[in-house]
Structure formats: C-alpha cells, structure tokens
Amino acid sequence: ESSETNESKAASNNFCEINKDEVVGATCDVTFKEINEINHHIRPELLALVHSDFFKYFKLDLYKQCPFWNDNNGYCVNRACAVDVIEDWDNVPEYWQPEALGSLQNESFSAEDDNECSFLDELCDQQQKNGIIKQDVEYCDVEDFHNKDSVLVDLTANPERFTGYGGEQSSQIWSSIYKENCFSSDQAQNCLAKGAFYRLVSGLHASIGTHLSNDHLNTETGKWGPNLDLFMARVGNFPDRVANIYFNYAVVAKALWKIQPYLSHLEFCNAYHEDVKSMINDVVSHLDSKIFNEDLLFHDDVSSKLKDDFRSRFKNVTKIMDCVHCDRCRLWGKVQTTGYATSLKILFEIDSQDESGRQAVVDKLTKYELIALFNTFDRLSKSIESINNFEKLYNERVTSLGGKIASLFRRDNFFRLFSGAGEKLSSSLSSFTSSLSVEETTQTAKFNDLRLPTKAKPESAAEKGAFKKAWETEINNVMEALRFIFRSYWDLPKNIFMIVLSKINGLWNKFIGVPDYVREQPSNNNVYRLDIH
Numbered sequence: 001e002s003s004e005t006n007e008s009k010a011a012s013n014n015f016c017e018i019n020k021d022e023v024v025g026a027t028c029d030v031t032f033k034e035i036n037e038i039n040h041h042i043r044p045e046l047l048a049l050v051h052s053d054f055f056k057y058f059k060l061d062l063y064k065q066c067p068f069w070n071d072n073n074g075y076c077v078n079r080a081c082a083v084d085v086i087e088d089w090d091n092v093p094e095y096w097q098p099e100a101l102g103s104l105q106n107e108s109f110s111a112e113d114d115n116e117c118s119f120l121d122e123l124c125d126q127q128q129k130n131g132i133i134k135q136d137v138e139y140c141d142v143e144d145f146h147n148k149d150s151v152l153v154d155l156t157a158n159p160e161r162f163t164g165y166g167g168e169q170s171s172q173i174w175s176s177i178y179k180e181n182c183f184s185s186d187q188a189q190n191c192l193a194k195g196a197f198y199r200l201v202s203g204l205h206a207s208i209g210t211h212l213s214n215d216h217l218n219t220e221t222g223k224w225g226p227n228l229d230l231f232m233a234r235v236g237n238f239p240d241r242v243a244n245i246y247f248n249y250a251v252v253a254k255a256l257w258k259i260q261p262y263l264s265h266l267e268f269c270n271a272y273h274e275d276v277k278s279m280i281n282d283v284v285s286h287l288d289s290k291i292f293n294e295d296l297l298f299h300d301d302v303s304s305k306l307k308d309d310f311r312s313r314f315k316n317v318t319k320i321m322d323c324v325h326c327d328r329c330r331l332w333g334k335v336q337t338t339g340y341a342t343s344l345k346i347l348f349e350i351d352s353q354d355e356s357g358r359q360a361v362v363d364k365l366t367k368y369e370l371i372a373l374f375n376t377f378d379r380l381s382k383s384i385e386s387i388n389n390f391e392k393l394y395n396e397r398v399t400s401l402g403g404k405i406a407s408l409f410r411r412d413n414f415f416r417l418f419s420g421a422g423e424k425l426s427s428s429l430s431s432f433t434s435s436l437s438v439e440e441t442t443q444t445a446k447f448n449d450l451r452l453p454t455k456a457k458p459e460s461a462a463e464k465g466a467f468k469k470a471w472e473t474e475i476n477n478v479m480e481a482l483r484f485i486f487r488s489y490w491d492l493p494k495n496i497f498m499i500v501l502s503k504i505n506g507l508w509n510k511f512i513g514v515p516d517y518v519r520e521q522p523s524n525n526n527v528y529r530l531d532i533h
C-alpha cells in the first residue's frame with residue numbers, strides 16, 4: 001500500500017514538471033498551490049456570475065475583414081466552428097433588447113458620440129448619464145461594440161471547445177501574434193515587459209489548448225469529454241505553457257481586485273439578477289493585492305514609451321482576431337483578448353491618480369469590456385480546474401495500469417522467470433515508477449549469457465613437438481567455431497524472445513500513456529524557469 005502511495009506521489013510530482021510550492025513568476029507573490037486553492041473557492045460563484053443575464057452576452061462583428069493580410073476567403077466548414085447568434089429576441093431579457101440598448105442599427109461608432117462608449121450609459125437604461133468622456137487609452141479594438149454589423153451572442157450557448165480549426169491558417173494567426181512581441185529598446189524593463197507580453201499570449205494559447213482538450217469530441221463514442229493525450233501533447237508536456245496560464249490568472253485577478261472598489265455605485269440591472277454585485281464581491285474577496293505586482297513592469301517616465309508600445313502591440317493582437325476564420329474561435333479569441341486588454345488598461349491606467357481619476361477610468365469602460373474581463377477570468381479559472389482534473393486522470397492512469405505492472409515486478413511472479421528480461425524491463429519502467437526494483441540484478445547476472453573462449457591448457461613437456469602443437473591449435477579453433485555456431489542456434493529463440501519483450505515493453509509504455517519526457521531525459525526546452533526573461 002505504501003509503495004502505491006509512493007507511486008502516486010512520484011507521478012503527481014512529475015505531472016507537468018511544476019513545483020507547486022514555487023511562485024508563479026518574478027512579478028507574482030503567489031504559488032501555484034495558492035492559486036489552485038483560491039480557484040477552488042471562487043469557481044462555483046464565478047461560474048454562476050458568467051451565467052447571469054448581465055455577463056453572458058457579448059457583441060462582435062463576425063464578418064469584419066482581416067486588417068493585416070489579404071486572406072478573407074478562408075472559412076471553417078465544421079459545425080463546431082459556427083456561432084449561434086441571437087435571433088429569438090423573445091427569450092432575451094428586456095435589458096438586452098435592441099430598444100433598451102439603443103437600436104443595433106443606430107449603433108454605428110462615432111468618435112464624437114462618446115456617450116456611446118460610456119460604460120455607465122450602457123449599463124442600465126435607468127442609469128444616470130455621466131457626461132462626455134473621451135476614450136484615450138485603448139488596449140483593444142472597441143469598434144465592434146458599436147458596429148452596425150455586430151451581432152449579440154449568448155456565450156453560454158456557444159461553449160469554447162474543440163472545433164477542428166487548425167492547419168496553416170491558425171498557425172499563421174499564432175505566429176503573427178507572437179511576432180507582435182518585438183520591442184525595440186534593450187532596457188532591463190523591456191525584458192520584463194517583453195517577458196510579460198510573451199507570457200500573456202502563450203498563456204492565452206495554452207488556455208485555448210486546455211479547453212479544446214478538455215471539451216473534445218471522441219469520434220468513436222460521439223461524446224464530448226477530456227482527452228488526456230491531447231492535453232499532454234499541447235500543454236501538459238510544456239511546463240512553461242502551464243505556468244503561463246497561472247501567470248495570466250494572476251494578472252486578471254489583480255485587475256479584478258483593483259477595480260472592485262469602483263464598481264460599488266453601479267446597478268447591474270437587478271430586475272434580472274439581484275445578486276450580481278454580491279457575487280462579484282464574493283469572488284474578489286478571495287483575491288489579494290500581492291497576486292501580481294504591475295508596478296514592476298512600467299514604473300517611471302522612462303518606461304512610458306514602452307508602455308505605449310505595449311498597448312499598441314496588444315491592441316494589434318485583439319485586431320488579429322478578425323483574421324480567424326472559425327467563428328467560434330474568433331468569438332472566444334475576441335472575448336479573451338478584450339479581457340486581457342481590459343486587465344492591462346485597469347492595471348496600468350488606474351495608477352498614480354487620485355480616487356476620482358481612478359473612478360473615471362472604471363466609468364469609461366464599456367460594458368463589453370467588463371463582460372470580457374469576467375469571462376476571461378472564468379476561462380482561466382476553468383483552465384486551472386481542468387489542469388487539476390487532468391492531473392487526476394494522469395495519476396489514475398499511471399497508478400492503475402503502471403501500478404499493476406509494477407506489482408508484477410515486485411512479486412517476482414512473472415518477469416523473474418526471465419532474469420535478464422526482468423532486469424532490462426525494470427530499468428526502462430523505473431523512470432516512471434520510482435519504487436520499482438528487481439532484487440536479483442547483480443553484475444554477474446548481467447553477463448550470464450556471455451561465454452568467453454576457454455583458456456588453452458598448458459602443454460606438458462612431452463607434447464612440445466611443433467607439429468603436434470599446430471595440430472592441437474587447429475583442432476581447438478575448429479571446435480571453438482563449431483561451439484560458436486551451435487551456441488548461436490541454441491540462443492536464437494532466447495534472443496528473439498528478448499527483442500520481442502523489449503518491443504512489447506515500449507508499446508506497453510506508450511499504450512498506458514507514459515509520456516516521452518518520462519521515458520527519456522527532458523530536453524532543456526521543457527525545463528521551467530521561474531523568471532520571465
């Protein structure tokens with residue numbers, strides 16, 4: 001029993017190669033374990049929040065042209081790529097009806113009409129107007145929220161899951177996004193900012209990878225569910241990608257923590273969901289200021305140019321979403337890039353100002369930015385829940401199947417019959433079950449099958465004739481050759497058996513899902529480093 005506990009410990013420590021007691025990054029004073037605990041507490045409330053009538057709708061333009069390259073002819077034919085837009089307006093709450101929003105047709109964006117951009121003005125029709133406010137600090141492309149072609153979408157009816165979107169198109173999108181991370185100067189802060197930008201994008205990419213693996217279509221059963229192998233191949237085998245999801249969680253959590261005091265005067269259309277504000281308070285009450293220290297990124301005037309650069313590059317990332325041909329992917333890509341952009345706006349613009357200045361930054365947010373912010377946090381929260389679930393599946397797989405094989409070894413009731421084979425197999429399996437051991441593995445056993453030529457007997461004085469000596473040497477050689485041939489035939493079945501056994505062992509390891517990085521030494525690329533340079 002205790003060896004089984006050891007096995008599960010060994011497997012558990014191996015999962016994603018992350019030490020959960022380490023901090024998530026140089027700018028985060030929180031460990032992986034602490035984030036898991038926070039997430040465990042807030043998950044149910046956050047889920048209820050993003051299912052509320054206020055937070056479950058989002059608006060976007062699904063037909064916008066890609067602004068960066070001439071590739072507007074692609075499309076994704078899978079049903080899973082489609083987005084169900086709101087058509088049955090009778091079932092939509094009154095607050096979201098076109099009359100309450102202002103007619104969608106009349107919502108085309110106008111720079112002068114700043115009231116259209118105001119969060120407060122759009123939040124509730126009975127809400128007081130807040131005067132003219134200029135939008136001057138955009139980290140995302142807000143045009144969609146006012147575009148006449150934009151459609152309203154119920155996010156809960158369009159879950160983020162496996163769509164089958166891939167190939168050259170999606171690779172091109174990802175590589176253009178990563179290319180945005182190209183800052184000019186070489187200051188030390190540049191490194192931190194560059195590292196943070198990369199982690200944000202990679203964390204988004206990994207989070208999408210986690211969702212598509214967690215809600216994956218099993219083509220044999222026709223059911224949706226977690227696919228452990230896919231998760232390991234896309235995310236789990238890359239500790240840095242897993243860590244970047246946690247990093248993003250810390251960034252968005254800090255933005256929520258920062259914004260919460262300035263939401264108190266807002267009315268979230270209580271006629272539809274009376275407790276939205278208390279749900280927000282419940283979620284934020286589990287968060288802490290130390291979860292992310294944004295001051296380390298841009299903290300003086302020298303870095304303001306870098307901040308501008310960061311902002312415009314991230315805005316480009318949100319615009320690249322218009323190049324995504326799979327509508328469902330575009331929807332969630334828009335929601336999440338807008339959510340990150342809103343977090344960055346909150347972290348870097350609600351800065352050194354006084355209380356009223358801070359309040360003004362919050363009041364200028366559109367409701368779609370707020371909706372994106374909470375939904376992005378929910379996506380990360382779901383990713384972390386899924387990662388913990390994948391860890392359980394991984395451990396179950398290793399301990400159930402691997403444990404059975406290991407017990408065969410321990411009891412010596414199968415492989416001991418073949419001493420050499422047992423030793424060989426145990427050495428390859430011992431990398432994933434550290435408690436495995438084969439007792440009789442002495443050096444002598446290793447060389448049992450090695451036969452050295454017998455030493456020639458010393459000659460007696462009477463036998464010293466040259467002819468006789470040559471004759472005997474010749475006979476000796478012939479006999480040795482015959483013995484070699486005979487032994488080869490004798491050993492052939494055994495050698496074939498050893499080769500087959502070794503192949504079966506390799507296939508078995510593959511079948512029970514022992515990942516490559518456990519079977520082989522991990523490459524340097526897979527070693528997670530704490531700093532973000």
Ligand SMILES: Cc1cc2nc3c(=O)[nH]c(=O)nc-3n(C[C@H](O)[C@H](O)[C@H](O)COP(=O)(O)OP(=O)(O)OC[C@H]3O[C@@H](n4cnc5c(N)ncnc54)[C@H](O)[C@@H]3O)c2cc1C
Nearest residue numbers: 161162163164165166170171173202205206212241329333
């Ligand atoms: C905006 C967007 C949203 C998407 N949403 C969905 C969705 O909802 N459902 C769905 O099924 N598919 C979605 N996709 C497609 C999905 O992300 C993959 O592109 C697709 O599954 C093909 O995967 P791939 O293994 O070829 O590599 P990709 O995921 O396309 O990755 C390309 C390369 O980037 C590198 N890479 C991969 N992950 C990371 C990381 N986390 N950090 C750093 N580098 C990395 C690897 O070298 C990889 O070869 C989306 C794509 C985009 C661009």
